[in-house]
Amino acid sequence: MRIVAIEEHYATPELLEATGLDLSWLPDDPQSRLPDIAGGRLADMDAAGIELQVLSAVGPATQDLPDSVALSLARRLNSQLHDTIATPPDRFAGFATLPTGNIDAAVAELEHSVTELGLAGALINGTTQGRFLDHPDCAPVLETAARLDVPLYLHPGVPPQPVLGAYYAGLEPPLASRMPATAGYGWHYETSLHALRLIVSRALDRWPRLRIVLGHLGEGILFHLARIEDMLTPLAST
Structure with a gap:
């Protein structure tokens, strides 16, 4: 069995500087390991029996950056990723970084x-300027992915400030607010909502070739599928 x-x-380093991303609060020091592609990463892959990794820039990547930075940085990241996955052969593929603010x-x-560049598709980190991909402005991205016959990977993003304030604020210690909002809980439900919005908005009907990828065991959708079918299917079919 091939594990991908x-x-x-x-x-x-350029991406970390541009975004100001700070992952020091997470265990196992991921920030120092993220730039490592061919060294320790390959050793970890071999130890785990992973034959292929599909690499993607850590979120939010270029999605929250101004055009003056995001457009050129996305181009450099994707070009560098193309060069990186060429060696060693057959161990890496890549999802593109998109400057979704434009x-x-x-x-x-x-x-x-x-x-x-031969990348396998693109990864989208949550919302951009408060918009999910079902927003009418984002239709050209969906149409292009469908036409190119490549998937869009829906990855979580940091919740917008109003969501953080309403749902996760006030917990102590501070990490008790941060983790439920992100990797401990909230990310998964944000991403499952992202997928459901694409379904309910009929994006998959307009572009039948559009492929959406969800991680984390379907981001919880499978556990709620019976209720989704009972509640949403009758409305979506009208």
């Missing part, structure tokens, strides 16, 4: 990454 890991993040640029970057 598809939610495997990496970072470059939809035209995101479409151009997806097209370039797939047709010229």
Whole structure:
């Protein structure tokens, strides 16, 4: 059996500096390990029996950055990823980073990454400027992914501030708020909602070739599938 890991993040010093990402609060020091591609990562893959990793830039990647930074940085990240996955052969593939704050640029970057760089699709980190992918402005990204016949991987993102304030604020110690909002709970339900919004908005009907990938055992959808079917299917079919 071939084991392929598809939610495997990496970072470059430029990306970490641009985003100001601080992962020091997480165990096992992931921030120092993210830039390592061919060294310890390969050793860990071999130890776990993983034949192939599909690499993606650690979130939020370029999604929250201004155009003056995001557009050129996304292009560099994808070009560097193309070069990185070429060696060693057959051990890495890649999901493109898209500057989703600018939809035209995101479409151009997806097209370039797939047709010229050979990347496997793209990874989207939660919302951009409060928008999920079912927002009408994002339709060109969905159409392009469907036309290119590549998947979009829906990955969690940091919840928007109103969500953080309403749902997760006030817990002590501070990590008790941060972890339920993200990796401990909230990320999974945000991403399952993202997928359900695409279904309810009929995006998959408009673009039948559109492929959406969910991690983390389907982000909880499978556990709620009976209720989703009972409550949403009758409404969606009208």
